[in-house]
Amino acid sequence: MCLTFPFYYPSGNLTRCMSTAHIITLAPFLSRYYNSSQLSMLQFAPESVISQIFNNIDWTPEEIQRLESSVLSSTQYAFCAQPGVPFNESVTFEPVPSIGCPYEAPPVMLECPDSVDPTIDPTTDPTTDPTTDPTTDPTTDPTSGAVSLITLSVTVLLFAMIAMILI
Numbered sequence: 001m002c003l004t005f006p007f008y009y010p011s012g013n014l015t016r017c018m019s020t021a022h023i024i025t026l027a028p029f030l031s032r033y034y035n036s037s038q039l040s041m042l043q044f045a046p047e048s049v050i051s052q053i054f055n056n057i058d059w060t061p062e063e064i065q066r067l068e069s070s071v072l073s074s075t076q077y078a079f080c081a082q083p084g085v086p087f088n089e090s091v092t093f094e095p096v097p098s099i100g101c102p103y104e105a106p107p108v109m110l111e112c113p114d115s116v117d118p119t120i121d122p123t124t125d126p127t128t129d130p131t132t133d134p135t136t137d138p139t140t141d142p143t144s145g146a147v148s149l150i151t152l153s154v155t156v157l158l159f160a161m162i163a164m165i166l167i
Contacts (some may be wrong), residue, residue, distance in 0.1 A: 018079045025074035029067055
């Protein structure tokens with residue numbers, strides 16, 4: 001997915017969107033194959049030259065890992081344009097944001113039963129409590145927390161998108 005997509009979705013009048021690692025920030029990786037004078041020309045090189053450079057690399061698993069590490073820490077080239085705006089008038093370069101803490105998955109809120117027996121009527125089954133209705137009582141409804149979490153997530157996402165648009 002294009003990294004600039006969240007900045008204009010859903011109402012932007014943009015027809016083109018692209019993001020990629022800035023080729024110059026990949027110089028530490030490419031310097032293992034090319035000298036500094038060759039690398040200095042990369043910033044203005046046509047796509048065919050850059051493609052040829054990458055096609056000449058022996059892509060071992062180690063080289064793939066090295067390039068992946070370079071891309072993840074490189075400056076990103078972001079481009080979005082309205083209809084009729086030339087490519088070179090909408091260019092921005094953005095550094096990769098720094099994340100201060102590792103991702104922690106939220107706790108699991110729902111657990112499905114191993115099996116459900118459709119022949120058991122919960123209103124007549126002695127193992128169920130007929131005084132509570134799980135569809136209306138949020139203290140016994142196992143999905144009420146998930147619904148609240150989804151609602152909260154959507155609300156936060158909408159506020160973040162609005163903030164990005166206003167900035």
